[in-house]
Amino acid sequence: MTSTAILGECLEFTVTEAFRQARIAMQKTEPNAMPTTDVDHVFRYTHEFSDTVITAARGACVHDRDGREILDFTSGQMSAILGHAHPEIVATVHEAVARLDHLHSSFLSDVVIDFAQALSDLLPESLSRVLPLSTGGESNEAALKMAKLATGRYEIVAFDRSWHGVTGGASAATFNGARRGYGAPMPGVLALPTPHPYRSPFASNGDYDWRAELDWGFESIDRQSTGSLAAMIAEPIPSSGGIIEPPEGYLTALAEHCRARGMLLIFDEAQTGLGRTGDRFAFEHEGVVPDILTLSKTLGAGLPLSATVASAEVEQTCYENDFLFYTTHAADPLPAAVGRKVIEILIRDRLEERARELGDYLKGILRDLQQRHEPIGDVRGRGLLIGVELVEDRHRKAPAHALGAAVGRRCIELGASLNIARQSSAHVFRIAPPLTVTRAQIDTAMTILDQALTECVNR
Numbered sequence: 070m071t072s073t074a075i076l077g078e079c080l081e082f083t084v085t086e087a088f089r090q091a092r093i094a095m096q097k098t099e100p101n102a103m104p105t106t107d108v109d110h111v112f113r114y115t116h117e118f119s120d121t122v123i124t125a126a127r128g129a130c131v132h133d134r135d136g137r138e139i140l141d142f143t144s145g146q147m148s149a150i151l152g153h154a155h156p157e158i159v160a161t162v163h164e165a166v167a168r169l170d171h172l173h174s175s176f177l178s179d180v181v182i183d184f185a186q187a188l189s190d191l192l193p194e195s196l197s198r199v200l201p202l203s204t205g206g207e208s209n210e211a212a213l214k215m216a217k218l219a220t221g222r223y224e225i226v227a228f229d230r231s232w233h234g235v236t237g238g239a240s241a242a243t244f245n246g247a248r249r250g251y252g253a254p255m256p257g258v259l260a261l262p263t264p265h266p267y268r269s270p271f272a273s274n275g276d277y278d279w280r281a282e283l284d285w286g287f288e289s290i291d292r293q294s295t296g297s298l299a300a301m302i303a304e305p306i307p308s309s310g311g312i313i314e315p316p317e318g319y320l321t322a323l324a325e326h327c328r329a330r331g332m333l334l335i336f337d338e339a340q341t342g343l344g345r346t347g348d349r350f351a352f353e354h355e356g357v358v359p360d361i362l363t364l365s366k367t368l369g370a371g372l373p374l375s376a377t378v379a380s381a382e383v384e385q386t387c388y389e390n391d392f393l394f395y396t397t398h399a400a401d402p403l404p405a406a407v408g409r410k411v412i413e414i415l416i417r418d419r420l421e422e423r424a425r426e427l428g429d430y431l432k433g434i435l436r437d438l439q440q441r442h443e444p445i446g447d448v449r450g451r452g453l454l455i456g457v458e459l460v461e462d463r464h465r466k467a468p469a470h471a472l473g474a475a476v477g478r479r480c481i482e483l484g485a486s487l488n489i490a491r492q493s494s495a496h497v498f499r500i501a502p503p504l505t506v507t508r509a510q511i512d513t514a515m516t517i518l519d520q521a522l523t524e525c526v527n528r
């Protein structure tokens with residue numbers, strides 16, 4: 070080996086070692102920095118890794134390496150509505166994987182036909198054609214493509230606090246993050262102000278002129294548009310944006326604006342579908358039926374299943390225009406069997422009623438906490454999809470990011486994972502336990518939140 074090569078190796082070793090030491094030091098001061106031991110080979114797909122490593126999950130709890138039980142009040146990634154390892158889902162997976170797991174995407178199977186029927190039976194008559202897929206992003210890609218083919222136009226409108234996924238089209242319609250550094254997003258995506266009763270500039274002293282805000286938003290869309298408005302895509306309750314429940318009447322007025330422009334309305338119910346908000350689907354609350362509905366997360370109760378559901382008319386037009394959404398796992402039997410079982414349990418156990426009752430109970434406790442903890446500026450949401458916003462002071466409402474992150478971390482140490490956001494947007498606790506959670510578990514989680522808030526505010 071030449072002396073230059075040896076020097077090079079030494080330098081590389083020194084740099085690597087220095088980097089390692091720096092990370093160890095960082096880990097001590099920044100608990101959310103990546104641990105330095107056996108996870109070195111995991112690509113950091115987020116800045117928000119927790120330093121708690123999970124080994125198992127059951128019901129409303131996960132268990133860490135030390136065997137510690139932690140209440141999972143985010144249902145994993147807002148998905149596990151039946152809790153973890155629900156015995157009927159475990160049995161369904163065992164049975165389905167042994168009988169019929171995966172197929173050539175041009176083969177349909179009985180289980181997929183049955184799942185599509187069961188899902189359309191749950192929905193209004195107009196939503197009758199089901200495309201089974203794997204992820205939420207995928208279901209929205211399909212919806213956007215359907216809307217473009219069905220209308221012959223290309224522009225898409227989305228809320229400015231939206232999250233629809235990280236794939237091309239879905240991320241172009243996502244304004245709540247992950248936009249910088251990737252070059253030009255899909256052209257023709259326009260943003261509409263999210264109706265935010267707590268933070269809108271159109272709201273003051275308890276009055277919120279959301280209609281003026283909506284009209285003003287669409288005036289702006291009309292000015293930006295090239296005359297090719299295809300669809301509006303919206304979460305009925307924007308979740309990643311901060312669990313923002315639109316005022317009563319808003320979705321009806323939104324649908325009117327879309328109709329007036331010949332646009333389709335797509336509802337993305339990744340988080341709100343399947344009972345979570347106290348209705349089977351959040352659109353039922355105001356009775357606004359979308360032209361296209363996307364479901365994911367809760368549809369597989371934590372397993373990768375999504376669906377794009379459209380009317381027979383939209384489906385026919387797409388078919389005539391050579392619609393192609395041929396993914397490897399489209400209409401796979403294994404996840405469809407899970408979805409079929411989730412629907413059966415949802416109906417049998419009336420999970421939407423449970424979500425409504427337990428949601429009221431949980432919100433009641435949170436409102437009591439709000440009386441005692443000054444930083445709790447707002448408690449909002451529907452059913453078991455609840456937002457708790459922490460602010461620096463209630464008058465100016467500056468978001469309390471650092472406090473939110475500290476309280477979230479302390480809650481995990483005390484045994485409850487209570488906020489889907491670990492760092493970014495950590496000031497809004499987004500709480501969504503499994504719909505199978507018990508009152509006793511809610512009491513325990515709220516005692517932990519109370520203690521964590523007290524400790525972190527006093528610190």
Ligand SMILES: Cc1ncc(COP(=O)(O)O)c(C=O)c1O
Nearest residue numbers: 204205206232233234304337339
């Ligand atoms: C409303 C909504 N739609 C779509 C997605 C994307 O789903 P996935 O991560 O499964 O692609 C998310 C993910 O958080 C979401 O919250």
